[in-house]
Amino acid sequence: MSTAHPESAAQLLYPPNVQFNASRIYTIKFVSACFAGAVAGTLGLESWLGFGLFLLSTLLTSACLYVKCKAKPAKYMAGGFWELVNPGQENMFSFLLLWTLFYGIVHVYD
Protein backbone atom coordinates (compact mmCIF):
# COMPACT_ATOMS: atom_id res chain seq x y z
CA MET A 1 0.00 0.00 0.00
CA SER A 2 3.01 2.31 0.13
CA THR A 3 2.83 4.63 -2.84
CA ALA A 4 6.27 5.64 -4.03
CA HIS A 5 5.09 8.06 -6.70
CA PRO A 6 5.36 11.75 -5.82
CA GLU A 7 2.11 12.65 -7.54
CA SER A 8 0.10 10.14 -5.63
CA ALA A 9 1.78 11.20 -2.41
CA ALA A 10 0.93 14.82 -3.15
CA GLN A 11 -2.63 13.75 -3.90
CA LEU A 12 -3.02 12.43 -0.39
CA LEU A 13 -2.32 15.77 1.29
CA TYR A 14 -5.30 17.61 2.65
CA PRO A 15 -5.07 21.30 1.65
CA PRO A 16 -6.64 22.96 4.70
CA ASN A 17 -4.29 21.08 6.99
CA VAL A 18 -1.29 21.96 4.89
CA GLN A 19 -2.23 25.62 4.98
CA PHE A 20 -2.83 25.58 8.70
CA ASN A 21 0.55 23.99 9.35
CA ALA A 22 2.28 26.47 7.08
CA SER A 23 0.81 29.50 8.80
CA ARG A 24 1.56 28.10 12.25
CA ILE A 25 5.14 27.50 11.29
CA TYR A 26 5.40 30.99 9.85
CA THR A 27 4.12 32.47 13.09
CA ILE A 28 6.65 30.49 15.09
CA LYS A 29 9.50 31.65 12.88
CA PHE A 30 8.37 35.25 13.05
CA VAL A 31 8.13 35.28 16.84
CA SER A 32 11.52 33.67 17.19
CA ALA A 33 13.02 36.22 14.81
CA CYS A 34 11.53 39.00 16.93
CA PHE A 35 12.96 37.58 20.12
CA ALA A 36 16.33 37.10 18.48
CA GLY A 37 16.27 40.74 17.43
CA ALA A 38 15.41 41.86 20.93
CA VAL A 39 18.18 39.75 22.44
CA ALA A 40 20.74 40.96 19.93
CA GLY A 41 19.82 44.57 20.54
CA THR A 42 19.80 44.31 24.29
CA LEU A 43 23.13 42.58 24.39
CA GLY A 44 24.58 45.28 22.19
CA LEU A 45 25.86 42.93 19.55
CA GLU A 46 27.37 44.61 16.54
CA SER A 47 27.36 43.61 12.88
CA TRP A 48 28.66 40.05 12.45
CA LEU A 49 27.87 38.99 15.99
CA GLY A 50 24.29 40.05 15.55
CA PHE A 51 23.85 38.13 12.33
CA GLY A 52 25.53 35.20 14.01
CA LEU A 53 22.89 35.32 16.70
CA PHE A 54 20.21 35.34 14.02
CA LEU A 55 21.72 32.23 12.48
CA LEU A 56 21.91 30.57 15.87
CA SER A 57 18.29 31.33 16.61
CA THR A 58 17.25 29.98 13.22
CA LEU A 59 19.06 26.73 13.95
CA LEU A 60 17.52 26.52 17.39
CA THR A 61 14.03 27.12 16.01
CA SER A 62 14.46 24.49 13.34
CA ALA A 63 15.77 22.02 15.90
CA CYS A 64 12.68 22.58 18.04
CA LEU A 65 10.41 22.21 15.02
CA TYR A 66 12.21 19.04 14.05
CA VAL A 67 11.56 17.55 17.46
CA LYS A 68 7.94 18.64 17.25
CA CYS A 69 7.60 16.93 13.86
CA LYS A 70 8.75 13.71 15.53
CA ALA A 71 11.73 13.60 13.16
CA LYS A 72 9.54 13.34 10.04
CA PRO A 73 9.24 16.86 8.62
CA ALA A 74 7.87 15.69 5.27
CA LYS A 75 4.76 14.50 7.02
CA TYR A 76 3.83 17.91 8.38
CA MET A 77 4.87 20.41 5.78
CA ALA A 78 5.58 20.58 2.09
CA GLY A 79 9.22 20.84 1.18
CA GLY A 80 10.77 18.70 3.85
CA PHE A 81 14.02 19.74 5.42
CA TRP A 82 14.77 23.04 3.74
CA GLU A 83 11.33 24.36 4.58
CA LEU A 84 12.11 23.68 8.21
CA VAL A 85 15.32 25.63 8.32
CA ASN A 86 14.52 28.54 6.05
CA PRO A 87 13.67 31.58 8.18
CA GLY A 88 11.89 33.48 5.45
CA GLN A 89 12.86 36.80 3.92
CA GLU A 90 10.37 38.88 5.84
CA ASN A 91 11.61 37.55 9.13
CA MET A 92 15.08 38.78 8.29
CA PHE A 93 13.74 42.30 8.05
CA SER A 94 11.78 41.91 11.23
CA PHE A 95 14.94 40.78 12.97
CA LEU A 96 16.73 43.88 11.66
CA LEU A 97 13.94 46.15 12.81
CA LEU A 98 13.82 44.82 16.34
CA TRP A 99 17.57 44.59 16.62
CA THR A 100 17.89 48.25 15.67
CA LEU A 101 15.07 49.24 17.97
CA PHE A 102 16.45 47.56 21.07
CA TYR A 103 20.01 48.53 20.31
CA GLY A 104 18.87 52.12 20.10
CA ILE A 105 16.80 52.00 23.25
CA VAL A 106 19.38 50.29 25.40
CA HIS A 107 22.72 51.48 24.11
CA VAL A 108 22.27 54.72 22.29
CA TYR A 109 19.87 56.58 24.50
CA ASP A 110 20.76 57.44 28.05
Added chain:
Amino acid sequence: MASSAVSLYLDPQIRDWVLFPITLVMILVGILRHYVVLLLQNPPKKQSKETIREQRALVRSQILRATSAFSPIAPTYYKSISQSLSQAYGDGSFLKDGPPKGEDKPAPPNPLTDPNAMDGMMAGMKTQMVMMVPQMVIMGWINFFFQGFVLIKLPFPLTLGFKSMLQRGIETHDMDVRWVSSLSWYFLNFFGLNGLYRVILGNDNAADGSRDMSTPFAAAAAAQPQPGQVQDYNKLYKAEQDNLEFSEGLYSWVAADVETRILKKYGRTI
Protein backbone atom coordinates in the same frame (compact mmCIF):
# COMPACT_ATOMS: atom_id res chain seq x y z
CA MET B 1 37.15 63.40 15.48
CA ALA B 2 35.61 60.76 13.28
CA SER B 3 36.69 57.78 15.31
CA SER B 4 34.01 55.25 15.83
CA ALA B 5 34.83 54.93 19.51
CA VAL B 6 33.25 58.31 20.18
CA SER B 7 29.53 57.97 20.36
CA LEU B 8 26.94 60.66 20.13
CA TYR B 9 24.60 61.32 22.97
CA LEU B 10 21.01 61.60 21.95
CA ASP B 11 18.21 63.19 23.87
CA PRO B 12 15.81 60.54 25.22
CA GLN B 13 12.97 62.73 24.12
CA ILE B 14 13.86 61.87 20.55
CA ARG B 15 13.20 58.28 21.39
CA ASP B 16 9.84 59.03 23.00
CA TRP B 17 8.56 61.46 20.45
CA VAL B 18 9.97 60.13 17.19
CA LEU B 19 10.95 56.50 17.40
CA PHE B 20 7.85 55.08 18.98
CA PRO B 21 5.33 57.34 17.23
CA ILE B 22 6.64 56.48 13.77
CA THR B 23 6.39 52.77 14.45
CA LEU B 24 2.97 53.09 16.02
CA VAL B 25 1.63 55.17 13.17
CA MET B 26 2.92 52.74 10.58
CA ILE B 27 1.37 49.76 12.31
CA LEU B 28 -1.98 51.50 12.65
CA VAL B 29 -1.97 52.79 9.07
CA GLY B 30 -1.25 49.30 7.82
CA ILE B 31 -4.18 47.85 9.72
CA LEU B 32 -6.37 50.71 8.52
CA ARG B 33 -5.35 50.06 4.94
CA HIS B 34 -6.29 46.42 5.24
CA TYR B 35 -9.77 47.22 6.49
CA VAL B 36 -10.31 49.98 3.96
CA VAL B 37 -9.53 47.59 1.15
CA LEU B 38 -11.92 45.08 2.64
CA LEU B 39 -14.68 47.65 2.82
CA LEU B 40 -14.03 48.95 -0.67
CA GLN B 41 -14.39 45.57 -2.29
CA ASN B 42 -17.71 45.19 -4.00
CA PRO B 43 -19.55 42.00 -3.17
CA PRO B 44 -19.58 39.75 -6.21
CA LYS B 45 -22.58 40.33 -8.41
CA LYS B 46 -25.34 37.77 -8.32
CA GLN B 47 -25.32 35.75 -11.48
CA SER B 48 -27.96 33.47 -12.87
CA LYS B 49 -27.80 29.74 -12.41
CA GLU B 50 -26.99 29.17 -16.06
CA THR B 51 -24.03 31.53 -16.02
CA ILE B 52 -22.56 29.91 -12.96
CA ARG B 53 -23.15 26.45 -14.35
CA GLU B 54 -21.34 27.45 -17.50
CA GLN B 55 -18.35 28.69 -15.57
CA ARG B 56 -18.15 25.78 -13.19
CA ALA B 57 -18.67 23.04 -15.72
CA LEU B 58 -15.04 23.09 -16.74
CA VAL B 59 -13.93 22.71 -13.16
CA ARG B 60 -15.79 19.44 -12.80
CA SER B 61 -13.85 17.75 -15.50
CA GLN B 62 -10.61 19.28 -14.27
CA ILE B 63 -11.14 17.80 -10.84
CA LEU B 64 -11.78 14.44 -12.43
CA ARG B 65 -8.70 14.64 -14.58
CA ALA B 66 -6.36 15.88 -11.88
CA THR B 67 -6.15 12.49 -10.21
CA SER B 68 -6.72 10.25 -13.20
CA ALA B 69 -3.34 8.51 -13.07
CA PHE B 70 -3.90 7.25 -9.53
CA SER B 71 -7.60 7.65 -9.37
CA PRO B 72 -9.45 6.93 -6.16
CA ILE B 73 -12.68 6.07 -7.95
CA ALA B 74 -13.50 2.71 -9.46
CA PRO B 75 -13.53 2.20 -13.24
CA THR B 76 -17.29 2.06 -13.63
CA TYR B 77 -17.79 5.41 -11.93
CA TYR B 78 -14.89 7.10 -13.62
CA LYS B 79 -15.95 6.01 -17.08
CA SER B 80 -19.56 6.96 -16.58
CA ILE B 81 -18.76 10.44 -15.27
CA SER B 82 -16.20 10.99 -17.99
CA GLN B 83 -18.53 9.97 -20.76
CA SER B 84 -21.51 11.95 -19.54
CA LEU B 85 -19.38 15.09 -19.20
CA SER B 86 -17.91 14.54 -22.61
CA GLN B 87 -21.31 14.21 -24.18
CA ALA B 88 -22.64 17.29 -22.40
CA TYR B 89 -19.71 19.29 -23.71
CA GLY B 90 -20.37 18.09 -27.21
CA ASP B 91 -24.07 18.92 -27.05
CA GLY B 92 -23.45 22.30 -25.49
CA SER B 93 -26.04 21.62 -22.81
CA PHE B 94 -23.96 23.49 -20.20
CA LEU B 95 -23.87 26.69 -22.19
CA LYS B 96 -25.61 29.75 -20.84
CA ASP B 97 -27.87 30.31 -23.82
CA GLY B 98 -28.45 26.67 -24.69
CA PRO B 99 -26.86 24.68 -27.52
CA PRO B 100 -25.17 26.81 -30.19
CA LYS B 101 -27.71 27.87 -32.74
CA GLY B 102 -25.96 28.67 -35.95
CA GLU B 103 -22.94 30.12 -37.57
CA ASP B 104 -23.41 33.69 -36.42
CA LYS B 105 -21.80 33.88 -33.02
CA PRO B 106 -21.82 37.40 -31.58
CA ALA B 107 -18.39 38.99 -31.33
CA PRO B 108 -16.97 38.92 -27.78
CA PRO B 109 -17.80 42.21 -26.10
CA ASN B 110 -15.06 44.80 -25.98
CA PRO B 111 -13.51 44.82 -22.48
CA LEU B 112 -13.58 48.60 -22.35
CA THR B 113 -17.28 48.87 -22.94
CA ASP B 114 -18.55 45.70 -21.31
CA PRO B 115 -19.84 46.71 -17.85
CA ASN B 116 -18.90 43.43 -16.18
CA ALA B 117 -15.25 43.65 -17.10
CA MET B 118 -15.09 47.33 -16.26
CA ASP B 119 -16.09 46.63 -12.68
CA GLY B 120 -13.26 44.16 -12.35
CA MET B 121 -10.69 46.62 -13.61
CA MET B 122 -11.99 49.44 -11.46
CA ALA B 123 -11.77 47.30 -8.36
CA GLY B 124 -8.16 46.49 -9.15
CA MET B 125 -7.27 50.12 -9.68
CA LYS B 126 -9.00 51.18 -6.52
CA THR B 127 -6.95 48.77 -4.42
CA GLN B 128 -3.76 50.01 -6.07
CA MET B 129 -4.59 53.59 -5.16
CA VAL B 130 -5.42 52.71 -1.58
CA MET B 131 -2.11 50.93 -1.25
CA MET B 132 0.09 53.68 -2.63
CA VAL B 133 -1.46 56.78 -1.09
CA PRO B 134 -0.78 56.07 2.62
CA GLN B 135 2.85 55.23 1.91
CA MET B 136 3.41 58.53 0.17
CA VAL B 137 1.55 60.46 2.83
CA ILE B 138 3.62 58.95 5.61
CA MET B 139 6.85 59.60 3.78
CA GLY B 140 5.87 63.20 3.29
CA TRP B 141 4.90 63.53 6.94
CA ILE B 142 8.21 62.14 8.09
CA ASN B 143 10.19 64.33 5.76
CA PHE B 144 8.36 67.39 6.92
CA PHE B 145 8.35 66.93 10.67
CA PHE B 146 11.25 64.67 11.45
CA GLN B 147 13.98 66.10 9.34
CA GLY B 148 17.44 67.30 10.11
CA PHE B 149 18.46 65.26 13.11
CA VAL B 150 20.04 61.96 13.88
CA LEU B 151 17.61 59.40 15.13
CA ILE B 152 19.33 56.13 15.82
CA LYS B 153 22.51 54.19 15.33
CA LEU B 154 22.34 51.08 13.19
CA PRO B 155 23.94 48.03 14.76
CA PHE B 156 25.44 46.94 11.45
CA PRO B 157 27.78 48.81 9.13
CA LEU B 158 26.86 50.00 5.67
CA THR B 159 28.81 51.30 2.72
CA LEU B 160 29.27 55.01 2.07
CA GLY B 161 26.86 54.86 -0.81
CA PHE B 162 23.97 54.68 1.58
CA LYS B 163 25.04 57.83 3.36
CA SER B 164 23.21 60.18 1.06
CA MET B 165 19.96 58.27 1.39
CA LEU B 166 20.02 57.50 5.08
CA GLN B 167 21.43 60.75 6.38
CA ARG B 168 19.34 63.08 4.29
CA GLY B 169 19.12 66.48 5.92
CA ILE B 170 22.20 66.10 8.06
CA GLU B 171 25.09 67.79 6.31
CA THR B 172 28.16 66.16 7.73
CA HIS B 173 31.02 64.53 5.93
CA ASP B 174 32.66 62.45 8.57
CA MET B 175 29.87 61.00 10.57
CA ASP B 176 29.62 57.24 10.52
CA VAL B 177 27.01 55.86 8.16
CA ARG B 178 25.56 54.05 11.12
CA TRP B 179 23.99 57.21 12.49
CA VAL B 180 20.84 57.64 10.47
CA SER B 181 17.91 59.96 10.13
CA SER B 182 14.23 59.18 10.53
CA LEU B 183 13.66 58.29 6.92
CA SER B 184 15.78 55.19 7.28
CA TRP B 185 13.74 54.22 10.33
CA TYR B 186 10.73 54.51 8.06
CA PHE B 187 12.32 52.10 5.59
CA LEU B 188 13.23 49.64 8.31
CA ASN B 189 9.66 49.68 9.53
CA PHE B 190 8.30 49.41 6.04
CA PHE B 191 10.04 46.11 5.45
CA GLY B 192 9.97 44.76 8.94
CA LEU B 193 6.31 45.12 9.76
CA ASN B 194 5.08 42.78 7.03
CA GLY B 195 5.65 39.79 9.24
CA LEU B 196 3.66 41.43 12.00
CA TYR B 197 0.76 42.10 9.65
CA ARG B 198 0.80 38.53 8.53
CA VAL B 199 0.52 37.33 12.10
CA ILE B 200 -2.19 39.78 13.13
CA LEU B 201 -4.29 40.04 10.01
CA GLY B 202 -3.86 36.60 8.49
CA ASN B 203 -2.17 35.46 5.37
CA ASP B 204 -3.61 37.44 2.50
CA ASN B 205 -3.80 40.85 4.10
CA ALA B 206 -3.88 44.07 2.20
CA ALA B 207 -1.45 45.86 4.51
CA ASP B 208 1.66 44.53 2.84
CA GLY B 209 3.56 47.48 1.47
CA SER B 210 6.71 45.95 0.12
CA ARG B 211 4.88 43.34 -1.89
CA ASP B 212 3.22 46.05 -4.00
CA MET B 213 6.58 47.48 -4.89
CA SER B 214 8.14 44.24 -5.88
CA THR B 215 5.29 43.05 -8.07
CA PRO B 216 3.74 45.99 -9.84
CA PHE B 217 3.71 44.05 -13.07
CA ALA B 218 2.36 40.95 -11.47
CA ALA B 219 -0.50 42.95 -10.04
CA ALA B 220 -1.22 44.51 -13.40
CA ALA B 221 -1.04 41.11 -15.01
CA ALA B 222 -3.37 39.66 -12.41
CA ALA B 223 -5.93 42.28 -13.36
CA GLN B 224 -5.64 41.28 -17.00
CA PRO B 225 -7.37 37.86 -17.01
CA GLN B 226 -10.57 39.40 -15.69
CA PRO B 227 -11.66 40.63 -19.11
CA GLY B 228 -11.35 36.96 -20.09
CA GLN B 229 -14.90 36.36 -18.94
CA VAL B 230 -15.86 36.87 -22.54
CA GLN B 231 -14.23 33.58 -23.46
CA ASP B 232 -15.96 31.36 -25.88
CA TYR B 233 -17.09 28.52 -23.72
CA ASN B 234 -17.97 26.37 -26.65
CA LYS B 235 -14.35 26.24 -27.77
CA LEU B 236 -13.24 25.54 -24.25
CA TYR B 237 -15.66 22.68 -23.97
CA LYS B 238 -14.36 21.17 -27.16
CA ALA B 239 -10.82 21.35 -25.86
CA GLU B 240 -11.94 19.82 -22.59
CA GLN B 241 -13.52 16.93 -24.45
CA ASP B 242 -10.15 16.09 -25.95
CA ASN B 243 -8.53 16.36 -22.56
CA LEU B 244 -11.06 13.98 -21.09
CA GLU B 245 -10.32 11.39 -23.72
CA PHE B 246 -6.62 11.72 -23.10
CA SER B 247 -7.07 11.27 -19.38
CA GLU B 248 -9.22 8.26 -19.88
CA GLY B 249 -6.26 6.69 -21.58
CA LEU B 250 -4.10 7.52 -18.59
CA TYR B 251 -6.60 6.28 -16.08
CA SER B 252 -5.79 3.60 -13.60
CA TRP B 253 -7.50 2.81 -10.37
CA VAL B 254 -5.41 3.00 -7.25
CA ALA B 255 -7.04 -0.10 -5.79
CA ALA B 256 -6.84 -2.15 -8.96
CA ASP B 257 -4.82 -5.06 -7.62
CA VAL B 258 -5.39 -4.49 -3.97
CA GLU B 259 -6.15 -8.13 -3.25
CA THR B 260 -2.75 -9.27 -4.45
CA ARG B 261 -1.04 -6.49 -2.52
CA ILE B 262 -2.70 -7.35 0.74
CA LEU B 263 -1.95 -11.00 0.39
CA LYS B 264 1.66 -10.21 -0.38
CA LYS B 265 1.82 -7.99 2.66
CA TYR B 266 0.79 -10.84 4.90
CA GLY B 267 3.11 -13.25 3.23
CA ARG B 268 0.68 -15.37 1.32
CA THR B 269 0.47 -15.48 -2.44
CA ILE B 270 -2.10 -16.90 -4.76
